[in-house]
Amino acid sequence: MDTFNFQLPDDPSPDMLATAQLGGAVSQLAAAVESLHQQHLQLRRIVEQAHSTGASRTGMRELPWPLRWRNLNRPAAAQTWAWLIDWVGWFVDRYHLTEEIPACWPQHPPLVDELTALAAAWHSCYDDNAHPDGPLLWHERLTRARDRLREWDDYNRCRNGTHSARPRDLTWADGWHASAIEAANNDLTGRTEPVASEQP
Secondary structure (H helix, E strand, O other), X not given: OOOXXXXXXXXXXXHHHHHHHHHHHHHHHHHHHHHHHHHHHHHHHHHHXXXXXXXXXXXXXXXXXXXXXXXXXXXXXXXHHHHHHHHHHHHHHHHOOOOOOOOOHHHOHHHHHHHHHHHHHHHHHOOOOOOOOHHHHHHHHHHHHHHHHHHHHHHHOOOOOOOOOOOHHHOOOOOHHHHHHHHHHHHHHOOOXXXXXXXX
């Protein structure tokens, strides 16, 4: 669309020439923006179609990313909680794990991290582009994870619908961080500085 399509006189003034050039540039920019808009709409349709296909294939929420609980803001954490609760409910029922994973698992950060890792690996190994032996490897890792879950349950004893908080006598003393920094500084004091050629 060329909205500045007009004939210049034989001897145009500099202002008229500049206006004509500007008009041509605006027309090119408008055409480029329209092309980008159409590409965006097409990409959006593709993503929405892929998302709906994935949801119907697994029957579960898609894998959110990133999964670093420590760094998630409120909206990202809300999305990740919804995904994880959905998956853990399916996982416990599918593999009959009510004796190994207590119902209060969301109140225990170590269990949240363990189950997040298992869920992420499960989603990845059953992805359309995953290697064919991915599901087998996931089940082998599940066996090791179940050992860790049993050990954790023996320690906490959250069973039969009861929740036990972490024993206070098994927490570190308040000054542990300062002591750790002091130990690190003592170690660094005895180390040599790199020579110029070793520096990155």
